[in-house]
Amino acid sequence: MIIVVCIKQVPDSTSVRINPETNTLMREGAESMVNPFDEYALELALALKDSDGAHVTVVSMGPPQATAVLREALARGADEAFLVSSRAFGGADTLATSYTLSQAILKACGGTKPDLVLFGKQAVDGDTAQVGPGVSEFLDMPLVTYVRELRVDSEAKAFSATTVMDDGEYVVEGALPAVMTVLKEAAAPRFAPLAGAMSAAKAKIAVLDEKAIAADPARIGLQGSPTKVVAIFPPPSRGGGRKMEWNGDAASIAAIVKEAIDG
Amino acid sequence: MADVPILIDAGRCVGCGKCVKGCGFGALKLVEAPGANRSGKIAEVDPSACKACSACVAACPFNAISEIKAGICGTEGIEGYRDVWVFAEQSGGKIAEVSFELLGKGLELKSQRGDGCRLCAVLLGSGITSEMTAALSSAGADVVYAVDDPKLADYEAGVYVDAVSKLIIRHKPEVLLAGATAIGRAFFARVAARVRTGLTADCTELKVVETTNKDACAAQMLLHQTRPAFGGNIMATIMTPNHRPQMATVRPKVFKKKVGVVGGRAEVVREVLDLVSPRTRIANANRNPDAVDIAAAEVLVAGGRGLKSAAAFAQLEELAKLLGGEVAASRAAVDAGWIPQCRQVGQTGKAVAPKLYLCFGISGAIQHLEGIRGADRIIAVNSDPDAPIFGMADVGIVGDALAIIPALTAELKKGRG
Numbered sequence: 001m002i003i004v005v006c007i008k009q010v011p012d013s014t015s016v017r018i019n020p021e022t023n024t025l026m027r028e029g030a031e032s033m034v035n036p037f038d039e040y041a042l043e044l045a046l047a048l049k050d051s052d053g054a055h056v057t058v059v060s061m062g063p064p065q066a067t068a069v070l071r072e073a074l075a076r077g078a079d080e081a082f083l084v085s086s087r088a089f090g091g092a093d094t095l096a097t098s099y100t101l102s103q104a105i106l107k108a109c110g111g112t113k114p115d116l117v118l119f120g121k122q123a124v125d126g127d128t129a130q131v132g133p134g135v136s137e138f139l140d141m142p143l144v145t146y147v148r149e150l151r152v153d154s155e156a157k158a159f160s161a162t163t164v165m166d167d168g169e170y171v172v173e174g175a176l177p178a179v180m181t182v183l184k185e186a187a188a189p190r191f192a193p194l195a196g197a198m199s200a201a202k203a204k205i206a207v208l209d210e211k212a213i214a215a216d217p218a219r220i221g222l223q224g225s226p227t228k229v230v231a232i233f234p235p236p237s238r239g240g241g242r243k244m245e246w247n248g249d250a251a252s253i254a255a256i257v258k259e260a261i262d263g
Numbered sequence: 264m265a266d267v268p269i270l271i272d273a274g275r276c277v278g279c280g281k282c283v284k285g286c287g288f289g290a291l292k293l294v295e296a297p298g299a300n301r302s303g304k305i306a307e308v309d310p311s312a313c314k315a316c317s318a319c320v321a322a323c324p325f326n327a328i329s330e331i332k333a334g335i336c337g338t339e340g341i342e343g344y345r346d347v348w349v350f351a352e353q354s355g356g357k358i359a360e361v362s363f364e365l366l367g368k369g370l371e372l373k374s375q376r377g378d379g380c381r382l383c384a385v386l387l388g389s390g391i392t393s394e395m396t397a398a399l400s401s402a403g404a405d406v407v408y409a410v411d412d413p414k415l416a417d418y419e420a421g422v423y424v425d426a427v428s429k430l431i432i433r434h435k436p437e438v439l440l441a442g443a444t445a446i447g448r449a450f451f452a453r454v455a456a457r458v459r460t461g462l463t464a465d466c467t468e469l470k471v472v473e474t475t476n477k478d479a480c481a482a483q484m485l486l487h488q489t490r491p492a493f494g495g496n497i498m499a500t501i502m503t504p505n506h507r508p509q510m511a512t513v514r515p516k517v518f519k520k521k522v523g524v525v526g527g528r529a530e531v532v533r534e535v536l537d538l539v540s541p542r543t544r545i546a547n548a549n550r551n552p553d554a555v556d557i558a559a560a561e562v563l564v565a566g567g568r569g570l571k572s573a574a575a576f577a578q579l580e581e582l583a584k585l586l587g588g589e590v591a592a593s594r595a596a597v598d599a600g601w602i603p604q605c606r607q608v609g610q611t612g613k614a615v616a617p618k619l620y621l622c623f624g625i626s627g628a629i630q631h632l633e634g635i636r637g638a639d640r641i642i643a644v645n646s647d648p649d650a651p652i653f654g655m656a657d658v659g660i661v662g663d664a665l666a667i668i669p670a671l672t673a674e675l676k677k678g679r680g
Binding site: 127144146227231 | 329354359445506562661
């Protein structure tokens with residue numbers, strides 16, 4: 001069974017600071033990390049490697065620095081890693097990214113479709129949750145989103161996934177291959193063993209550019225992106241109101257609370 | 264309305280000003296855009312002065328400027344696309360509230376667009392009733408496209424994508440909206456991939472900008488889609504100039520449901536489609552429609568890291584009951600395991616819009632603040648006088664949450680009895 005896990009390097013939001021004078025993000029010095037939801041997807045794949053001997057390939061699209069997240073995945077036990085990177089991919093929106101990643105996944109698997117493609121439910125920088133579904137379209141695979149628990153019968157190539165929707169939980173069954181997006185509850189990420197970290201540091205990571213994945217130039221990067229950012233501006237400010245020190249006067253706070261509720 | 268002859272990609276513009284010098288008509292200038300790039304400036308075009316000569320396109324070293332050309336997306340181009348569509352999400356015959364909220368926004372877009380634009384609802388299911396179509400009609404839909412097929416009995420992404428994509432090809436909507444729900448987010452992204460158009464997630468504002476581009480045969484309507492970016496600290500306005508339909512999702516409670524709409528005369532079109540078969544099946548459904556939806560609550564009493572324990576959340580529960588509200592939480596409290604994730608407010612939780620958001624021990628990370636922007640009134644208690652939450656709260660109380668919660672609870676009980 002071949003599993004591909006797509007992982008993204010994102011800025012660590014806890015290290016992003018706001019400039020109090022201009023009220024903008026100070027991205028200088030912000031640390032990078034693996035998108036947290038992708039860690040759960042990776043762990044799910046590694047668990048299937050442990051139990052069923054699955055082959056786990058990790059793919060990340062991004063600048064050369066994104067090799068860091070791929071090395072971390074290798075250290076934890078992934079078998080192969082591919083960096084999808086080229087200047088020509090720059091400015092890609094979710095449609096162009098989905099196309100690029102789907103081409104890269106096929107290339108990474110020697111031109112055939114993998115059995116399972118896993119994504120985190122969304123990336124914490126863009127928060128769109130659109131790339132996993134987009135890739136499912138271009139690979140023409142069934143799509144199962146918000147997976148909380150996954151059971152795979154690797155011999156029968158069948159799966160049973162518990163998904164969390166707005167109105168309850170559903171157990172979804174089907175045949176592989178499939179594309180899934182994964183929730184935090186799906187798996188608790190492991191730490192990389194020291195030996196894994198050492199061999200991952202030396203591992204060679206293949207870089208896939210637009211030629212390697214045989215991409216249609218009209219469908220990648222800025223040119224392949226239907227959406228255009230036309231303006232960026234600060235959010236409407238909702239200034240703070242009055243501030244008071246707690247002095248033990250619960251009655252006046254109760255009055256403020258009641259006034260807010262009763263209008 | 265003014266033409267928008269060129270597009271400046273704010274993600275690429277570095278504010279170098281080469282286009283300003285390159286323009287022979289004085290149509291470009293640099294405007295302040297803090298945080299957009301290092302210079303803090305981006306180029307802006309004055310549509311009334313622009314002659315669409317494209318000198319700026321050549322002058323820009325960063326490929327940030329492009330001309331709007333109609334019809335490059337496919338063989339048919341973008342002419343012939345019209346109407347505003349709203350995907351009416353239903354489960355077990357009940358139409359989601361967010362669909363009505365979007366129909367309300369759709370009415371605005373329709374009137375901004377004018378020119379014979381209609382508001383249409385798309386309803387998928389098996390056993391669609393006249394009550395369901397009537398509800399959409401009363402909410403202002405001019406047309407309800409109803410696809411009633413046993414294959415649509417349950418949500419399956421592939422079949423939903425097939426149905427909506429086939430309707431798009433058949434009827435060519437100019438704009439297509441859905442709620443950013445678990446269903447809407449997932450299958451809409453796949454629809455956009457199939458018809459190869461743009462999709463903007465989690466829009467907080469939608470607005471029509473009309474343009475009569477010289478390359479286009481007819482006046483075209485551009486949808487300005489505004490959404491928070493970078494954890495809500497910057498707003499980005501996004502357009503899909505050359506592809507149709509222009510697709511967007513909107514989270515529940517971002518737009519208010521319109522009341523007093525005079526509708527009820529929708530034409531119901533029963534669409535028969537040759538649909539693919541579902542490739543997955545639901546083996547077991549544990550529907551819980553009565554589950555608490557904090558997004559729908561009028562009063563929310565929320566706790567964060569400052570509550571320090573699950574026991575404090577039990578106290579919060581009592582306070583919430585007294586106020587007729589629900590308990591909510593920050594990500595820190597959820598990650599600590601004090602309260603389930605379904606009660607998390609913020610970017611990875613839910614956006615909420617209560618009358619009152621009363622929060623204790625929440626410092627106010629930007630991701631959290633983004634989720635409470637829609638609250639009518641925010642009252643915050645925190646021991647740190649510099650907590651960011653006070654920058655947004657209408658009333659801030661500097662003090663120990665663990666002391667104030669029981670005191671306030673006792674006070675409210677006293678008032679009752």
